[in-house]
Amino acid sequence: MESMVTRSYMSRREVEQQSFHVLATLLIPVVALLLQVMLPRISPRFAILDLPLIVTLFFAVSRRSPIAGTTTGAVIGLLQDLLSGMPAGVNGMAKSVVGYAAASLGSRIDVENTATRAVLTFCFSLLQSVLLYLIQRRLLEIHGFHVLWLHELIRAFVNLLVAVPVFLFLDRWKRSE
Amino acid sequence: MEFVTRFKNALFLVAVLLAQAIALAVQVRGPANSSEPNGEKVRLIRLWVIGAVTPFERGTHAVGSGVQKIWFNYIDLRHARQENEGLKRQVAQMRIDEAAIAEDALQGRRLQALLQFRQRYVGSTVPAQVIGNSATDQSHILTIDKGSSDGLRPDMPVITPDGIIGKLREVSSSTAQVVEINDQTSGAGVILESTRIRGILRGTVAGRVQIGNLTADSRIKPGEHVLTSGGDQVYPRGLPVGVIESIKPDPDHQPYMAITIKPTADLNRVEEVLVITGIQPDLSEQAQQDLATAQAKRAADLSAEKLPGIHDDQQNNRPPTAGDTTTAPGSSDEPALKAPRPLPAIHPDRYSTGATPPASDLSPGVANPAVPQQIAPPAAPKASKPTLPANTPEQQEPQ
Numbered sequence: 001m002e003s004m005v006t007r008s009y010m011s012r013r014e015v016e017q018q019s020f021h022v023l024a025t026l027l028i029p030v031v032a033l034l035l036q037v038m039l040p041r042i043s044p045r046f047a048i049l050d051l052p053l054i055v056t057l058f059f060a061v062s063r064r065s066p067i068a069g070t071t072t073g074a075v076i077g078l079l080q081d082l083l084s085g086m087p088a089g090v091n092g093m094a095k096s097v098v099g100y101a102a103a104s105l106g107s108r109i110d111v112e113n114t115a116t117r118a119v120l121t122f123c124f125s126l127l128q129s130v131l132l133y134l135i136q137r138r139l140l141e142i143h144g145f146h147v148l149w150l151h152e153l154i155r156a157f158v159n160l161l162v163a164v165p166v167f168l169f170l171d172r173w174k175r176s177e
Numbered sequence: 178m179e180f181v182t183r184f185k186n187a188l189f190l191v192a193v194l195l196a197q198a199i200a201l202a203v204q205v206r207g208p209a210n211s212s213e214p215n216g217e218k219v220r221l222i223r224l225w226v227i228g229a230v231t232p233f234e235r236g237t238h239a240v241g242s243g244v245q246k247i248w249f250n251y252i253d254l255r256h257a258r259q260e261n262e263g264l265k266r267q268v269a270q271m272r273i274d275e276a277a278i279a280e281d282a283l284q285g286r287r288l289q290a291l292l293q294f295r296q297r298y299v300g301s302t303v304p305a306q307v308i309g310n311s312a313t314d315q316s317h318i319l320t321i322d323k324g325s326s327d328g329l330r331p332d333m334p335v336i337t338p339d340g341i342i343g344k345l346r347e348v349s350s351s352t353a354q355v356v357e358i359n360d361q362t363s364g365a366g367v368i369l370e371s372t373r374i375r376g377i378l379r380g381t382v383a384g385r386v387q388i389g390n391l392t393a394d395s396r397i398k399p400g401e402h403v404l405t406s407g408g409d410q411v412y413p414r415g416l417p418v419g420v421i422e423s424i425k426p427d428p429d430h431q432p433y434m435a436i437t438i439k440p441t442a443d444l445n446r447v448e449e450v451l452v453i454t455g456i457q458p459d460l461s462e463q464a465q466q467d468l469a470t471a472q473a474k475r476a477a478d479l480s481a482e483k484l485p486g487i488h489d490d491q492q493n494n495r496p497p498t499a500g501d502t503t504t505a506p507g508s509s510d511e512p513a514l515k516a517p518r519p520l521p522a523i524h525p526d527r528y529s530t531g532a533t534p535p536a537s538d539l540s541p542g543v544a545n546p547a548v549p550q551q552i553a554p555p556a557a558p559k560a561s562k563p564t565l566p567a568n569t570p571e572q573q574e575p576q
Contacts, residue, residue: 033312034233037320040310041238044445047314066186074193082226083312085346085354085362087204089197091313096197100190132315139198140205145361146382 018062024173029055029076037083048155050125052076053095054163057124058170060099061106061117069106073099087140094131098124114164121163125156224349227320231352234309234320242306276470299413300455302336303327307447308352317360317384319343319447324351332411334453340417340441341365341405342450353452357444358418359384366408367418372396375406378418378438386419388436389427397424403438413456417441 020028032051039046056076060069077095081088102124110116129152136145181188305327309320323329325348335342335355343357356363359380367378367388374397376388391397401421407414419438427435525532 034230034237036312037230037309038234038237040314041307047310050313052312067189070186070190070193074197078197079226080312082223083230084316085311085318085356085360086313086316087201088222089201089204093194093197093201096190096193100186104186135201139201142361148383151383 018064018174020059020062020173020175025059028059028170028173029072029079033076033079033083036080048151048158049162050128050155050159051162051166052080052091053098053125053128054121054159054166055170056095056099057102057121057163058167060102061111061120062174064103064107066100066103069099069101069103070096071099073097090132090135090140093135094128097131098128101127114168117167118160118164122156122160125159126152129155220347223347227347227352227354228349230309231320231349235322238306238308238322273470299453301453302451303329303454305353305450305452307355307450314384315382316362317343317357317380317444318346319355319357319450321353321355321450321452322351323452324349324353326350328454329353329452334412334416335450336416336453337442337447337450339443340419341412342442342444342447344411345452355450358440359386359444364409365412365418366406367403368406369397369421370402370404372401375408376436378403386438386440388438389430389433391434391436392432393426393434397421397434397436399423413453 029052032055036049036051039049039051056069056073059072063069063072073095074092077090077092078088080091080095084091102120105111105120111120129147129149133145133147136142303323305321305323307319308322311318319342321335329345329348331345331348333345335344341358343355343360343363345353346356347354357380358365358378361380361382363378363380365378366375368375372394374391374394377390378386378388381387388403399421403418403421405412405414405416405418419440421436422439423437425435425437427433
């Protein structure tokens with residue numbers, strides 16, 4: 001009976017796991033990074049957006065695999081660092097943790113719900129700000145580094161607003177297993 | 178083994194974080210060469226990533242600029258000709274002004290030469306287009322479409338006509354990254370224009386530009402212009418940086434002040450930049466030509482002040498008047514002697530030059546016919562009978 005329950009639980013989890021075409025897996029983060037680089041050229045206000053974070057969250061909660069979430073976050077974060085002139089690893093570490101946490105949470109709650117997605121994006125955006133602060137202030141010991149928390153709250157809210165339609169758009173690329 | 182299987186997710190996360198922490202430690206260990214801030218390997222990976230992204234940025238930029246060109250070059254051309262004429266006049270005037278300023282600076286250069294000062298002027302520049310921005314708002318990096326194949330190298334200063342933008346950091350063969358002056362990792366030596374106080378300019382986390390190494394000084398006031406000092410060996414001396422916006426105590430670095438600067442160049446909307454690729458001890462050829470023009474103009478102005486007759490060539494074009502008697506008798510081609518003459522009056526009266534005919538045309542006891550009637554003395558009151566003088570026109574009328 002116990003083995004049945006376990007098998008049943010694992011089967012349900014596996015059914016809920018989503019996979020993506022290899023092209024989508026490669027192209028969606030690249031497009032997000034390109035947009036992140038190019039949108040501020042149109043208006044500097046777009047710099048407050050964090051499209052790589054939204055994509056990391058999407059892949060993490062869709063795949064529901066902490067290892068996959070960690071890997072996705074690390075790769076996207078490292079690429080973001082390399083394109084930003086920052087030491088490679090600052091965003092990489094922050095997004096690795098975010099990817100791991102989002103995937104762990106995604107296997108426990110219903111992440112298909114729009115409200116849940118919005119709350120997740122808001123919370124993980126703030127978590128990333130805290131992680132970036134800790135990495136730069138404590139690990140890199142940049143003493144002049146400050147976080148404008150009101151700005152980070154606004155960033156989290158803007159990411160929330162953008163993430164909901166982006167998640168709906170990216171849902172089209174999902175393949176259920 | 179069971180432990181590994183049970184906690185494989187967490188262990189994987191720890192391994193990934195550890196690897197990145199080690200990579201971070203290697204990068205911030207303290208570079209031997211300032212042009213390679215992150216170590217050679219990371220620099221190479223960074224260049225590969227930038228190189229991979231650049232074609233997309235170039236493509237997007239080309240499409241965007243193409244649409245802009247179609248609009249601005251073919252559709253939105255109203256008043257372009259008039260504007261062009263106005264700008265040409267403005268450029269000509271600015272060239273003259275610049276030449277005059279250069280002439281004024283010549284004296285300072287002579288003094289500097291006497292004191293064996295080493296001066297550095299902008300020798301050569303490479304224009305470049307901005308094709309990309311930073312991937313996060315925690316850093317302020319621009320990507321430009323010129324690289325080492327165009328002669329660019331790390332640490333070269335990047336400017337616009339409005340002021341400095343930053344300096345080059347990573348340079349690949351066809352692109353380069355520019356660290357703007359409002360980035361947290363940037364720095365520049367500056368000098369306050371009027372007080373001549375030197376400081377170090379740094380970017381803040383909020384993307385602002387501050388001088389943070391000066392203590393409170395009553396001479397420093399908002400509105401003062403800030404220039405590059407040349408002391409950092411990156412930016413040439415005297416380039417505009419910005420204007421002091423506010424002065425507040427720096428809570429993190431007492432007793433220093435946080436002097437916030439408003440950059441003269443709009444760092445958020447940079448489209449084209451100039452990379453200074455060469456510094457030279459002398460002025461450029463164009464500047465030297467302007468200087469020669471200014472000196473010639475200055476000499477002409479001084480001559481004009483001391484010799485007013487030099488303006489006569491301007492008056493030769495005006496129609497001859499009764500007063501033009503400078504031509505020597507017997508010579509109808511060239512005047513024998515040009516005497517200084519005042520300019521013609523706008524509203525001539527009987528006192529104006531040339532209003533009186535030559536003495537040879539006048540008859541003794543006869544009124545001057547050249548005196549206009551409207552400027553004659555006012556009539557006497559009616560009550561009294563007018564008593565005209567002997568030489569009034571009325572007496573000359575035939576009876």
